[in-house]
Amino acid sequence: MVLALVAGLYWVAHSMLRPLIAPYALTLGASPLTAGLAVGAFSLLPSLLAIATGFLGDFFGNRRLLQFGSAGMVASGVLLVLLDGPGLLILSQVIAGTGMLAMWLAIQSLMTFLATETGSVDERNKRITNLSLFVSGGQLAGPLLGGFVADAAGYRSSFAVFLMLSGLVALASQQIRDPVPPQREQDAGDFGRRLLNSHRVALDLLRQQGVFLTAAISFLALFLIDMRIAFFPVYLGEVGFSPLWIGLLLSTSGAFAFLSRPILPALLRRLRTSLVVGFSLVTGALAIGSVALTETLWALFALAAVAGAALGFTQPLTLALISDHTPKENRGIGVGLRVLANRSATWIEPLAFSLLLSLVGIRPTFVYLALAIAGLSLIVALALSRLEKKG
Numbered sequence: 001m002v003l004a005l006v007a008g009l010y011w012v013a014h015s016m017l018r019p020l021i022a023p024y025a026l027t028l029g030a031s032p033l034t035a036g037l038a039v040g041a042f043s044l045l046p047s048l049l050a051i052a053t054g055f056l057g058d059f060f061g062n063r064r065l066l067q068f069g070s071a072g073m074v075a076s077g078v079l080l081v082l083l084d085g086p087g088l089l090i091l092s093q094v095i096a097g098t099g100m101l102a103m104w105l106a107i108q109s110l111m112t113f114l115a116t117e118t119g120s121v122d123e124r125n126k127r128i129t130n131l132s133l134f135v136s137g138g139q140l141a142g143p144l145l146g147g148f149v150a151d152a153a154g155y156r157s158s159f160a161v162f163l164m165l166s167g168l169v170a171l172a173s174q175q176i177r178d179p180v181p182p183q184r185e186q187d188a189g190d191f192g193r194r195l196l197n198s199h200r201v202a203l204d205l206l207r208q209q210g211v212f213l214t215a216a217i218s219f220l221a222l223f224l225i226d227m228r229i230a231f232f233p234v235y236l237g238e239v240g241f242s243p244l245w246i247g248l249l250l251s252t253s254g255a256f257a258f259l260s261r262p263i264l265p266a267l268l269r270r271l272r273t274s275l276v277v278g279f280s281l282v283t284g285a286l287a288i289g290s291v292a293l294t295e296t297l298w299a300l301f302a303l304a305a306v307a308g309a310a311l312g313f314t315q316p317l318t319l320a321l322i323s324d325h326t327p328k329e330n331r332g333i334g335v336g337l338r339v340l341a342n343r344s345a346t347w348i349e350p351l352a353f354s355l356l357l358s359l360v361g362i363r364p365t366f367v368y369l370a371l372a373i374a375g376l377s378l379i380v381a382l383a384l385s386r387l388e389k390k391g
Contacts, residue, residue: 002175004134006066007107009172011138013073013165014100016146016158018042018229019250021093022350023237024155030086036354038086039230041093043347046101050343053102054336055198057109062332063176065106070170072099077163081156101339103169108335110176112323125265125320132261132316140254143229147247202333209387210325211334214318215341216380217277220373221314222345224284227369228253228307230346231353232291235362239295252304257312264313272388273321276313278381282374283310289370292363 021042025035046053057065076096079088111131149158205211229250236246267276287307291300318338326334349369356365 002172003107003110004131006169006172006176007111007131008134008138009165009169010100010103010107011135012142012145013138013162013169014104015139015142015229015250015254016165017096017142017162018226019143019233019246020146020150020155020158021089022230023233023243025086025089026234027155028084028086028089030089032357033354034086035234036350036357038090038093039350040347041090042097042100043343043345044097045094046097047340047343047347049098050101050105050336050340051199051202051333052336053105054109054202054332054334054339056332057102057106057335058330058332062106062109063173065102066173066176067170069099069102069104069106070166070173072096072102073166074163074170075099077159077166080159081163097343101343103173105332105335105339108319108338109332112319112331112335125268125316128316128319128323129261129264132319133258135315136254136258136261136312138254140251140258143250143254144247147243147245147250151242151244151247198333201330202337205326205330205334206337208325209383210321211337213380213384213387214321214325215337216376217281217314217321217384218318218338219341219345220281220377220380221284221311221318222342223349223373224281224288224307224370225311226346226349227353227366228288228304230350231362231366235292235366236300238362245297249300249304252301253308253311256305256308260309260312261316264316267313268320272385273317274381274385274388277317277384278378280310280313280317281377281381283307284314285370285374285377289367289374292366 018039022035022039025038026032030038053065072095076092076099079092079095083092111128145161146158149161206215232250233243233246236249237243241249264276284307287303287310291303291307294300294303322334322338323331353365353369356368360368
């Protein structure tokens with residue numbers, strides 16, 4: 001329950017911060033490309049550090065990783081509240097992204113360990129899904145909270161709320177127990193060699209088709225989710241919606257992700273994982289691309305609901321898949337690969353979006369990227385289906 005609380009608070013903080021960055025950068029006089037860089041700065045360095053951070057979780061323990069990550073969240077909140085300017089905004093996002101990388105990697109590793117204690121695949125799926133509900137709750141509340149505060153009191157006040165949430169995450173993390181003993185107790189003299197070796201271990205894992213496809217699914221899902229979180233606010237702001245309405249639309253996606261996740265274990269008992277993956281990613285992509293084709297409020301809410309419900313399946317699905325395809329002693333590195341895919345998506349997506357935006361405008365950018373992700377999702381789902389038939 002403490003882990004679920006930490007996961008929920010983390011995602012309230014995360015999902016309230018991300019939608020504010022691009023619009024806030026524009027209010028500071030930044031160009032659209034600089035705003036995209038500010039959004040991408042959150043994920044660029046963490047993408048490079050994901051594998052090493054996963055190893056550190058295995059070696060020093062996930063509780064220590066939670067402490068480090070929450071300290072980074074607090075430091076980035078202090079920068080956002082006390083300072084301004086595009087350069088300092090980018091720095092705050094580098095610090096926030098690094099801290100949140102450590103937090104989220106530790107939370108996911110702990111989820112997979114605690115969920116597999118029973119040994120039953122069906123029970124494992126249920127426990128991962130139940131923990132993911134708290135994540136969905138945070139994704140639901142965060143954009144609404146951030147939009148409401150920004151609308152009522154300005155962006156700086158929203159950043160102060162982010163700082164307070166980060167402090168709560170830091171306090172709650174102190175209560176987490178580590179179900180797997182840190183490896184340093186047995187290998188204290190071997191740290192440097194094993195840290196340098198962690199990328200080779202990651203490459204060995206990535207050569208396994210199941211791990212590679214899990215990383216691909218995570219990348220595609222996070223590409224779509226970050227399009228929704230980071231650039232819905234830009235499009236909706238252009239067509240005249242206030243931060244509060246933008247927060248309501250984003251929270252609608254979070255609400256339907258929350259509502260859809262409890263049915264996932266039942267779906268997996270009746271349908272192949274590859275079919276659920278294909279449906280989730282393709283439906284989510286088409287819904288997100290269609291947002292740019294309308295300015296009608298009820299249609300925007302309907303599309304936000306469909307995207308949230310479809311993409312809500314992807315997080316517990318990929319956590320279950322990474323549990324199936326990685327050994328416990330390298331689980332942190334395996335989760336690090338998943339996080340690497342996620343973080344890569346969340347810096348590649350804003351750069352790709354910003355580049356296309358400058359060339360063709362915001363509506364075609366949403367449509368073209370969504371169609372590209374839908375096509376790639378079909379390829380990945382078919383490859384996973386072939387792997388399932390093999391064994």
